[in-house]
Amino acid sequence: MNIDKRIEYDKELLNILPDGVLVLNSDGEVTQINQQAQTELHIKSSLDKFAQPLQIENIINLIYHKENILPVVMEGLRKGEQGYTLPEHIDIQEKNDYTQFPVNGRFVTVRADGELTDILFFFRNITVELTQEYILNTALQRTKIYPWYYDIARSEFTLDYRYFEHLGITPGINNTLTMDKYVEMIHPDDRQAMADAFIIQLSGIETFEKVIPFRLHRGDGTWEWFEGQSTYIANVSGHPYRLVGICMSIQEYKDIENTLIEARKKAEESDKLKTAFLANMSHEIRTPLNAIVGFSDVIGSTYYELSDEERADFVRLISINSEHLVRLIDDILDLSKIESNTIKFTFDSRSLKSLLNDIEKEQAMKPIPEIEIKALLPDYDVYIMTDTTRLRQVICNFINNARKFTEKGYIHFGFMMDETKTDAVQIFVEDTGVGIPYECQKDIFDRFYKVNTFKQGTGLGLSICKTIVEHLQGEISVVSEPGTGSRFTVTLPLSGQREY
Known part of the structure; x- marks a missing residue:
């Protein structure tokens, strides 16, 4: 091959390269x-169109x-450095x-008999790479998506540093x-699904494209839901040597999903209870109305015969x-106000002793044989x-409920200072009635709930x-205590002083 063709051949090879290349002589x-x-x-x-040789320092x-x-750099290469x-x-x-523009690159020297003959400078403009990296990092910083790769030979994951910060765990060397x-961190119920996905990827036969949901143990001891997806990089023989993928926290979506499920339940x-409430309400209203109308008619038509x-007794x-x-x-009216958020409250200072004395007087006007209805009040008074x-x-409402479910004994009500909170007072209503079954006690403050469906009432009172x-x-x-009685307590914050 003659010299001209060799030069032309070298040019073609250089032009194929994606990087920029400058070949320099020793000067x-x-x-x-x-x-x-x-x-x-x-x-x-x-180059042949330039009148003078083109120096790199001029470019x-x-x-x-x-x-x-x-x-x-050039001085170091001339003095014997092999490259830079x-x-x-x-x-x-x-x-x-x-x-x-930003670059990656390297200078390489060529020597003959120890003498510097040529310097090759390879460089690559990395503006696009840095831009893409910045966009990716910015996007990732605003999400809970974490890239990772798994080195098969070392059996080691390398993860985004944000992953460790998010989970609150300590990373190994180089993250x-x-x-x-990692397997220890995975929830026991999710390990098999993760293992199956890894086995398929490591086999190199097919890629596993499904998204795998799993839970990880956080540094604070809680569990967090993630989704993972990966693929493999194979060597020339087709065997995987690295797995690469991403995992994304989906705990927020799980929380929303659970909230929606609970809301739907x-x-x-609520729909079932309201249906039952409407069916029950027609009966509850009709019963006293029938009694009022019936006894009124009897009195009106047979007044002198009675x-x-x-x-x-009829009156x-x-x-x-x-x-x-x-x-x-x-x-029903209170429920309507609560549903529409129009229930009004007017706050002022009130003596608890005076309030409970007034209630005792009202209850005394409706005595029940064999039941003592009495206010048990301390020597001091409290204003709230x-x-x-x-x-x-x-x-x-507490007293009226007690009247319905108490046949004999007492219904006592009053107030006392809270033993656990110095800034609160407790108002109680206690009876010797039939009591509430243990399994029902957690539900009695729910709307439309009735322990005894045969007793009069809407099932709204305690909820209200x-x-x-x-x-x-x-x-x-x-x-x-079933068979013994019940004690309802309201704990309210104090806003005044005791008076003796």
């Missing part, structure tokens, strides 16, 4: 330049920390248009994690059923900021009481 003159380098450095003419600057290090790899964060500044350690349960005792029954009907209507009407409603107490910044609780 730093450019003897060859490939097409990629001409494009990147904005050199529009071939580019190597900017590192704002300094041009090209002269230092460009450091990170270095730019080429071409001297035609003075544009500047690594051994396979054994509650909606379905004895004084019979008339008084008493009309009064009892009227009160029951009023309570039913009040419950509350809505008196609503608090009275809660206490009276709970809502009222919550608006009063208080807590409501019950302690009950």
